Amino acid sequence: NFMLTQPHSVSESPGKTVTISCTRSSGSIASNYVQWYQQRPGSAPTTVIYEDNQRPSGVPDRFSGSIDSSSNSASLTISGLKTEDEADYYCQSYDSSNRGWVFGGGTKLTVL
Amino acid sequence: QVQLVQSGAEVKKPGASVKVSCKVSGYTLTELSMHWVRQAPGKGLEWMGGFDPEDGETIYAQKFQGRVTMTEDTSTDTAYMELSSLRSEDTAVYYCATDSSSSGDFDYWGQGTLVTVSS
Numbered sequence: 088n089f090m091l092t093q094p095h096s097v098s099e100s101p102g103k104t105v106t107i108s109c110t111r112s113s114g115s116i117a118s119n120y121v122q123w124y125q126q127r128p129g130s131a132p133t134t135v136i137y138e139d140n141q142r143p144s145g146v147p148d149r150f151s152g153s154i155d156s157s158s159n160s161a162s163l164t165i166s167g168l169k170t171e172d173e174a175d176y177y178c179q180s181y182d183s184s185n186r187g188w189v190f191g192g193g194t195k196l197t198v199l
Numbered sequence: 200q201v202q203l204v205q206s207g208a209e210v211k212k213p214g215a216s217v218k219v220s221c222k223v224s225g226y227t228l229t230e231l232s233m234h235w236v237r238q239a240p241g242k243g244l245e246w247m248g249g250f251d252p253e254d255g256e257t258i259y260a261q262k263f264q265g266r267v268t269m270t271e272d273t274s275t276d277t278a279y280m281e282l283s284s285l286r287s288e289d290t291a292v293y294y295c296a297t298d299s300s301s302s303g304d305f306d307y308w309g310q311g312t313l314v315t316v317s318s
Contacts, residue, residue, distance in 0.1 A: 180303075
């Protein structure tokens with residue numbers, strides 16, 4: 088089993104750039120694709136990044152994803168922050184060893 | 200476009216079972232890999248189980264094995280998740296979610312079903 092560890096919360100001002108990290112505890116971050124989901128209060132999650140760095144149609148190009156093998160982590164970067172970006176963000180990946188899906192603990196983004 | 204519509208909120212006593220449904224439209228159930236994810240109040244997302252297209256089997260998270268059963272009725276394109284031996288810690292919103300391209304991206308989600316376990 089591996090865990091995906093995210094910061095509990097981050098905050099930044101409108102117009103700025105924020106990066107949320109997702110560190111894999113064991114095994115290579117590059118072994119399986121990482122997805123990122125946005126969840127606003129009272130709503131179901133929606134995908135903002137899939138397959139490490141792909142954006143679904145309709146997601147602004149202010150959202151980008153990457154992986155870094157040296158730190159064994161994935162990152163979600165949001166540039167030109169808007170108040171509407173305020174939400175919880177979750178990373179997710181597949182555990183091939185245990186044949187199951189793993190979510191990070193989630194990061195609360197505050198735009199103030 | 201896939202739409203997933205879940206059944207309504209449930210209140211159950213400890214020790215009881217609950218069965219949540221998820222009706223698919225826009226696709227047929229056989230075209231999708233269906234998963235179930237839950238979220239306790241104020242907590243994060245937790246994968247419970249789902250369809251593994253590599254071998255055509257439904258797989259369950261170890262935490263729920265023996266207590267959860269996921270089934271599908273392809274005649275009505277409805278998926279079901281039944282959780283037994285409920286305890287207060289099972290109080291959560293339960294979501295169905297699909298991986299429509301078998302890429303690992305849970306790209307469509309139901310609206311969620313609140314299950315409250317209370318004596």
